[in-house]
Amino acid sequence: MNDDAGTPPLVLATGASTGIGLELARRLAGRGVRLVISARNAARLEEAAGALRDLGAPEVTVVAADLGVPGGAHDLVETLERRGLSPDGLVNNAGAGIAGPFVAAPPERIEAIVRLNVEAPTTLARRLLPAMIARRRGFVLNVASTAAFLPGPGMAVYYATKAFLLSWSEALAEELRGTGVTVTALCPGPTRTEFQRRAGMESTRLMRSRMMATMDAGPVADAALAGLDRRRRVVIPGPANRLGVLAARLMPRTLLLRMVARLNRDT
Ligand SMILES: NC(=O)c1ccc[n+]([C@@H]2O[C@H](COP(=O)([O-])OP(=O)(O)OC[C@H]3O[C@@H](n4cnc5c(N)ncnc54)[C@H](OP(=O)(O)O)[C@@H]3O)[C@@H](O)[C@H]2O)c1
Numbered sequence: 221m222n223d224d225a226g227t228p229p230l231v232l233a234t235g236a237s238t239g240i241g242l243e244l245a246r247r248l249a250g251r252g253v254r255l256v257i258s259a260r261n262a263a264r265l266e267e268a269a270g271a272l273r274d275l276g277a278p279e280v281t282v283v284a285a286d287l288g289v290p291g292g293a294h295d296l297v298e299t300l301e302r303r304g305l306s307p308d309g310l311v312n313n314a315g316a317g318i319a320g321p322f323v324a325a326p327p328e329r330i331e332a333i334v335r336l337n338v339e340a341p342t343t344l345a346r347r348l349l350p351a352m353i354a355r356r357r358g359f360v361l362n363v364a365s366t367a368a369f370l371p372g373p374g375m376a377v378y379y380a381t382k383a384f385l386l387s388w389s390e391a392l393a394e395e396l397r398g399t400g401v402t403v404t405a406l407c408p409g410p411t412r413t414e415f416q417r418r419a420g421m422e423s424t425r426l427m428r429s430r431m432m433a434t435m436d437a438g439p440v441a442d443a444a445l446a447g448l449d450r451r452r453r454v455v456i457p458g459p460a461n462r463l464g465v466l467a468a469r470l471m472p473r474t475l476l477l478r479m480v481a482r483l484n485r486d487t
Contacts, residue, residue, distance in 0.1 A: 228279075229254065232256040236255075238414055240441060244441045247441050251276075260285070294343060296344070306351045314336060316333055318330070318377070318420065320375075359448055365379075390453055409458060409464060
């Protein structure tokens with residue numbers, strides 16, 4: 221894992237102050253990885269950094285950044301460059317959604333979600349990958365969703381951003397085959413984090429359904445790391461989520477659209 225000089229690898233993880241991102245960072249810390257963690261709330265990042273040091277991370281750098289504003293991802297890379305930090309791994313985890321009809325959502329909120337979920341991961345990878353390829357080692361872990369496999373009326377932009385991440389990840393993985401750098405798309409299903417409250421989807425049928433097998437963020441992160449180790453292109457944590465994706469692939473599109481629209485409506 222360490223380089224020729226014995227230095228542990230450095231991983232940049234976005235959205236690592238809470239939820240799935242924090243659980244991923246905790247597991248990387250336990251492996252002795254150096255970390256740069258980023259999100260908007262600096263106080264929560266500092267708190268997370270303390271916990272990650274306790275878990276064994278030899279170095280944790282905190283960079284507060286808003287990836288939903290124009291130029292946010294470029295600013296983050298430039299901060300790393302000024303500090304002489306060149307990551308060997310990139311975890312594109314920060315993401316957000318908004319529930320409700322597309323035309324009811326504030327335009328600026330939609331723009332910020334597209335920047336955060338699509339533009340920022342793409343920019344970060346484009347700027348950080350050349351150094352990883354030159355060193356012939358590294359990884360990109362893009363946190364997509366099971367939403368990537370289907371259109372999502374009632375949360376249309378969010379689902380579409382995750383479909384972008386999945387498509388782009390698979391294509392990039394193929395382009396980078398043989399370079400020593402891997403690309404993995406993590407596709408969790410509903411997971412207990414702050415995401416649902418922030419997206420305003422707590423009262424939807426999907427979230428209230430008793431049939432829904434919601435996972436904790438820890439097992440999702442375990443599945444992600446196992447997938448990274450095996451150089452998997454796509455990781456879907458949990459058997460219920462894998463079954464759901466299979467069903468979505470087999471179901472007629474019209475039926476699927478109606479079903480998802482119903483699930484994304486309030487009870
Ligand atoms: N939870 C689920 O059910 C679920 C399912 C499938 C996929 N996912 C995906 O998993 C990823 C992590 O989500 P989560 O469930 O862990 O959500 P979460 O608990 O809401 O955490 C989101 C993280 O992203 C950061 N973030 C949010 N907006 C940001 C911005 N504009 N700029 C920079 N950082 C920002 C947050 O910190 P600040 O607010 O301080 O910036 C936080 O660290 C997302 O990509 C999400 O789409 C979640």
